[in-house]
Amino acid sequence: MDVLYFAWVRERIGLPRETVHSEAATVMELVKELRARxxxxxxxxxxxxxxxxxxxxxxxxxxxxxxxxxxxxxxxPMTGG
Amino acid sequence: xxxxxxxxxxxxxxxxxxxxxxxxxxxxxxxxxxxxRDVAGGLETMEIEHYPGxxxxxxxxxxxxxxxxxALEDALVIHRHGxxxxxxxxxxxxxxxxxxxxxFEAAEFLMDYLKSRAPFWKREVTSQRAEWVAxxxxxxxxxxxx
Numbered sequence: 001m002d003v004l005y006f007a008w009v010r011e012r013i014g015l016p017r018e019t020v021h022s023e024a025a026t027v028m029e030l031v032k033e034l035r036a037r038x039x040x041x042x043x044x045x046x047x048x049x050x051x052x053x054x055x056x057x058x059x060x061x062x063x064x065x066x067x068x069x070x071x072x073x074x075x076x077p078m079t080g081g
Numbered sequence: 082x083x084x085x086x087x088x089x090x091x092x093x094x095x096x097x098x099x100x101x102x103x104x105x106x107x108x109x110x111x112x113x114x115x116x117x118r119d120v121a122g123g124l125e126t127m128e129i130e131h132y133p134g135x136x137x138x139x140x141x142x143x144x145x146x147x148x149x150x151x152a153l154e155d156a157l158v159i160h161r162h163g164x165x166x167x168x169x170x171x172x173x174x175x176x177x178x179x180x181x182x183x184x185f186e187a188a189e190f191l192m193d194y195l196k197s198r199a200p201f202w203k204r205e206v207t208s209q210r211a212e213w214v215a216x217x218x219x220x221x222x223x224x225x226x227x
Contacts, residue, residue, distance in 0.1 A: 008213050
């Protein structure tokens with residue numbers, strides 16, 4: 001699946017998107033896999049309460065299923081307007 | 082209903098006039114415009130990042146919800162991204178309804194939801210530093226009244 005990062009999450013990880021091969025069943029399982037990769041991922045995902053997640057471009061929760069999902073995006077709370 | 086996400090500036094007067102022209106059954110049109118504000122002093126640019134694809138879908142969803150909840154004839158949302166200078170217009174919403182109460186309330190609803198549910202992120206750049214704008218608890222609380 002494609003994993004996208006925005007705002008300071010993108011800066012901390014150092015890239016805007018990547019393809020991730022994962023068997024993770026939920027968003028939180030994917031987060032745990034990413035955290036284990038490298039320090040920059042561990043830093044970005046240290047506190048998921050500071051993050052929001054969208055699955056296939058719909059806002060959702062970290063316990064959401066990844067079954068059949070093509071795109072997951074992680075970002076801080078939004079500041080539009 | 083029209084949703085526009087663009088980098089280029091927009092002409093508030095022309096957009097408001099065009100919107101009004103298309104609304105033949107409304108007695109009330111409300112427009113709101115958001116302007117880049119130099120809060121801390123020394124702001125050079127306000128950079129606005131967004132999530133192409135999701136942004137348009139989220140804005141359309143919010144506008145559709147407003148159309149359903151209030152007796153609106155039409156709604157317009159224009160939101161810019163990219164690097165903006167102080168005093169530039171960031172975004173506008175317009176709502177048209179038979180009566181002003183619906184138009185005002187729907188415009189406030191659009192703004193409240195757009196602030197914390199549409200995927201935009203602001204970064205303030207001064208000569209000294211660049212900082213992501215933090216979301217405010219008050220913005221999240223504002224959704225509770227709807």
